[in-house]
Amino acid sequence: MESLEIGSRLDACLAAAVAADAGLADVAKVVAACAAAAIEVSTVIGRGALAGDLAAQGEQNSDGDVQKFLDVFAHERFTEALRGAPVAEVASEEAEGVMLLNAGAPLSVAIDPLDGSSNIGVNMAVGSIFGIRPTASSPENPLGSFTGPGTLQLAAGFVTYGPATSLVLTLGQGTQTFTLDRAEGGFRLTHPRMEVVASAKEYAINASNARHWDPPVKAYIEDCLRGAEGPLDKDFNMRWLGSLVSDAQRVLLRGGVFLYPGDGRKGYAQGRLRLLYEAAPIAFLMEQAGAGAIDGERRILDICATGIHERVPLIFGSADEVACVAKYYGGRNPAAGRSPLFGQRGLMRS
Ligand SMILES: O=P(O)(O)OC[C@H]1O[C@](O)(COP(=O)(O)O)[C@@H](O)[C@@H]1O
Ligand SMILES: [Mg+2]
Ligand SMILES: [Mg+2]
Incomplete structure (x- = not known):
């Protein structure tokens, strides 16, 4: 992906990654599903109070945090999108146990559908985070897809819903950032090779x-x-x-x-x-x-x-x-x- 031109569409970048490594075909589908869900969430966040009370409180989640409307909405959009991808299991902040989507599918996903919940309703940036892993559960080890080290992740990303909506992504070959082009409703590559300076203040x-x-x-x-x-x-x-x-x-x-x-x-x-x-x-x-x-x-x-x-x-x-x-x-x-x-x-x- 690093060699792709700035401005390339996310789907073209994913297709190029799959052309270079056919083993990424399923991962690319899962990333595309996350991107599609993120665009839906971004649209609602972008409407702010016009979309209703995004901070309206509901139930408590597994961690004891009170869920807000947007936590639940994002959880539903992401899990629904992942249901249409080759995903067997989802571990979401907003669900107590592992969610079973497509039995036998090769991949499983850990998601924080809405990160930064205390910023909901005050027009400040929030996000979504996901990590994609090989499915590895079994009847003897029902949490097996999620108990291996993070080095097993095949891809990871986070979306920031800020002044711009951006998707930071890695497929294990560098980190890239895509920015949502709201006019066309799709992500485009804006930072082909993120490099964090070694020292800062x-x-x-x-x-x-x-x-x-x-x-x-x-x-x-x-x-x-x-x-x-x-x-x-x-x-x-x-x-x-x-x-x-x-x-x-x-x-x-x-x-x-x-x-x-x-x-x-x-x-x-x-x-x-x-x-x-x-x-x-x-x-x-x-x-x-x-x-x-x-x-x-x-x-x-x-x-x-x-x-x-x-x-x-x-x-x-x-x-x-x-x-x-x-x-x-x-x-x-x-x-x-x-x-x-x-x-x-x-x-x-x-
Ligand atoms: O309110 P605190 O203790 O500063 O914690 C802030 C941290 O908690 C989080 O909001 C936790 O994430 P959630 O909003 O997904 O629960 C982080 O995004 C943030 O860095
Ligand atoms: Mg979080
Ligand atoms: Mg969260």
Whole structure:
């Protein structure tokens, strides 16, 4: 796909990928189904309040979050589109158990149909995330399609419904971005080869949880806040959009690091983000763009889920910045040897 011209239609790009590797034929159909569902969701989001109360509250989902109208609408559009593709099973944030679609189909999909739910109804960016895996369940192992490591993913993508609607995609050969041409109702290639800069000066974290963070995260953010006067030797900017896909989109385009660590709040020992349909697809896209994704100590793509809604601490972004955070987790941070500064009572230190 990297060799395709900017402006090429998504279907032409998928056809070219299949021509180069016939093994991608089913994957391409699933990506096309996700793209079709995303266009339907984008149309509704684009109408805003004219489409009704998109934030209207309904039932609780598997994670205890109250579902909003748009969460349910997106879940229905995506699962309906996937029913028409070679998909056997779907693990969705908005369904308690694995959904069985087409028995015997070769592929299975983990989806977060609507990411960034707190942004619904306030005209801010939200998204959808998907990871495509080979079907591997059996009567003895009913979750088998989803319990392998993220390295088994054949493709992954996320859609951002922002000022523009874009689809960031990997089929395992680099990361590309397509932008929705609203006039013709289809995606076109706009970024054939995403490359995340190795080093940057921007971090994203929900700082309202600072008092609950573990020592490595406290130490890292404290050193970011010290800026050029601290051990990291540079001034940082901070951004937090409340929507993983939007933060990921920014990191892909201009670098930086995103952190949703585990913390001391009840139920947050593994953070907030889900391994199968948030962390693993984002990690695949990041790695394919030269960036990194870890849980602090382990590469996200090596982690196996034991349940479909399992959470995982997630740190991703520019390779050097992720490596730097890993040093804090390993006790090898730049300040560790400089006890007078590191030992000071700091902004984040109690
Ligand atoms: O409200 P918090 O704790 O800052 O969490 C924000 C994070 O939660 C999420 O909204 C979780 O995703 P969902 O909206 O799909 O549940 C992420 O998009 C975002 O990064
Ligand atoms: Mg989400
Ligand atoms: Mg969601």
